[in-house]
Amino acid sequence: MRRELPKGDLPALILAVLGAGPSHGYAIAREVERLSENALHLREGSLYPALRVLEQDGLIVGAWQPQPKGADRKVYALTEAGAKEAQKRTQELKDYATLIHTMLGRIGHAPSA
Amino acid sequence: MHHLLKNYLAVVAAHLSPLPKAQRDEELWELREHLLNAVTVNREQGQSEDEAARAALEQFGAPDALGDNIVWAWRRGELIRKRSFWGAAVSTPAVLGYLIYLVAGSGLLNRVWPSFNECYLAHPAYTMAVIHGLFFLCYGLTGMIVGGVFPKQAVKGLCLGLAFFTLVQPLGLDGGLCWLVFALTGAAVGVAFPSRAVRIVCVGLVVVALLWMGRGGLTVPTQPRQFLFRLEETSWWLATILSAWAVSRWRGRHARPGRV
16 A cells, blocks of 8 residues: 655655765655655655755755756755754654554554564 | 646745745745656656656645645744844843953952952053953854854844944943843843753853852842842842743743754
């Protein structure tokens, strides 16, 4: 089942993808879809405002790079603060996922973790 | 550019009306570049011009939702910039006032330079040159502190704060102006550290009290005039704590633009 990525999880995933190295917006979106084996769909319409907000917070920096063919491409990279925030948010998401799994296990809707 | 992309950009542009023209043009230019990149990638995957344009628009989603997201992000950035500007403007006279007080009024100088009084009598020009050098350092330190806490719009905020300080400085640091400087200090701490402003202010006031004790300033008043002055000093300190508390409460209600 292909579903839209929840808005609240988007910044954490962007930071996690950029943790692997600088990337442009389109590549970030496709990487999220690839890592989820196409289970999650990330629209660029949500992605670029989220990238703007992460730039405002100083967690990423974007730089335009001219391309031999076609339009210039904006490549984003993590700042030092962004790298720390990426670790923090990744851990928060992992803890949250474990908690939900455990709760559902106790209710009896899923095997416990 | 494909006509579908032009139509898409026109709809987004209509939703960006709250933005100033320059900002709107920049956002639309950036969006256009991102769209063209998406089309280029789609064409590299073997799609026709039409298919690539349609796929790119499908990837970007509804233009009105995108426009609303862009406006939201811009408003968030504006709020952060405004708070940083006013934080810098308010904290500049407060930080500068305190640093100059530490140099000139707290007795710290006498502790660090025990022969200050004798040196001033013997070589007034040299001594005043050193004092002015220390004041210059106070200005530099103020810039560093304020710029570090409020990095966005720091220079503009600093300029406004310095202008205010320069206008009121000839009034001298006494009476009502002291009350204002102490209250501004509390407000600045409340803006910068809303969750622990009162604690920081109380620790700062304890440090000031210790410096005053070292100068022999915190003695038990024995005359009515000394008692009234002690009351006035207490009101300055209360003004600092109250303004820190009030601003931190206000910041709590109008929370800093949250993380996305």
